[in-house]
Amino acid sequence: MATLSPSCLLLPTAIMALLLFSLPTPSISGDPDLLQDICVADLTSSGGLKLNGFPCKAAVSADDFYFKGLATAGDTNNTFGSAVTGANVEKLPGLNTLGVSMARIDYAPGGGLNPPHTHPRATEVVFVLHGALDVGFVTAAGNRLFSKTLVAGDVFVFPRGLVHFQKNNGDVPASVISAFNSQFPGTQSLAMALFGANPEVPNDVLTKAFQVGTKEVEKIKSRLAPKKTA
Template structure:
């Protein structure tokens, strides 16, 4: 059956815009010092963000990649389509970004953190089990469905799981132009250079064989 846009998509965009229009003093990124500073993604200059382009066009502020669902045919059954400064250079210095996340039935957006941003999701379709873990090791979790909103505080480990038999999708809003994502499994078991096995075996109280098995499954696929 052909996919058609969710009727909740306009509401999701509006909710995200309202979230992103919080006072700039509360934004996750530093305040801007000029009207615009469109990112020059080709520049070799290293600053806290991106250097500014000399020539600006309307396309620097435009992106249409969130309208259609992403391909969830992967190990986790989920895919994130980002609309951050790397896709929308005009976001540079503005302290905001968005993403679309799609989930196949049974799909998981695995435990991860965003070190530079709080995240708010608006459910376009489907039902998700979501949650985050506080630094006191308390799980805050809820089942959310189309039209619902849930917030994941900055830096805390969180996840989303589609336990239903139909696809699900959300729009995410962030108070950072580039929130950063650290997936716990990939960070610990697929880092380069590798995290030493004796660190992982002691941390997870498992044997070397178990650690090596996980590493082999998460290792980048060779072309």
């Protein structure tokens, strides 16, 4: 009976090792590197395939990479006492395909609130410009709340897709600069999604989910539902 030499036994093992090394690992299986320096968003294009951004426009200038809207505080004279000024790809077309964006959030004193919401496409990092804020996020596993009181100069991170909020309980205005790892992170307010949807989420779904009566649901809907146009 013939016997295999040690070198023959090692060959399949070597081939298997090469195959394993050729497979993508978690550290390199993300988005591919850019194949061009820039792809400024053509926000006027109504056609073309949009896979992970906007089509590239041909005529580009320095203004496509410039936005000064974060220098001015937003108007917090509204229901929630907060204002979000975004610097995403819609305001800064040069961000297209780069996977980053920013925002400024301003909070009125005495309870200005950025209501519970999620960013389905991005993790958010906030840097407090001035004032003090109570912030927090809730995990999907176990609904655990992680909260903190922030002051000027502090940084806090909200993991991607998790429900989070910020509230100004101080007696002076507060502001933060937010950074996102997406050119268009998206924002979904829990209250607006559930009580301001169009068409409406059925009342029996909401009454059972929140364990309240129909009158309470209708009251909330009347305050949050989008205004109907004639």
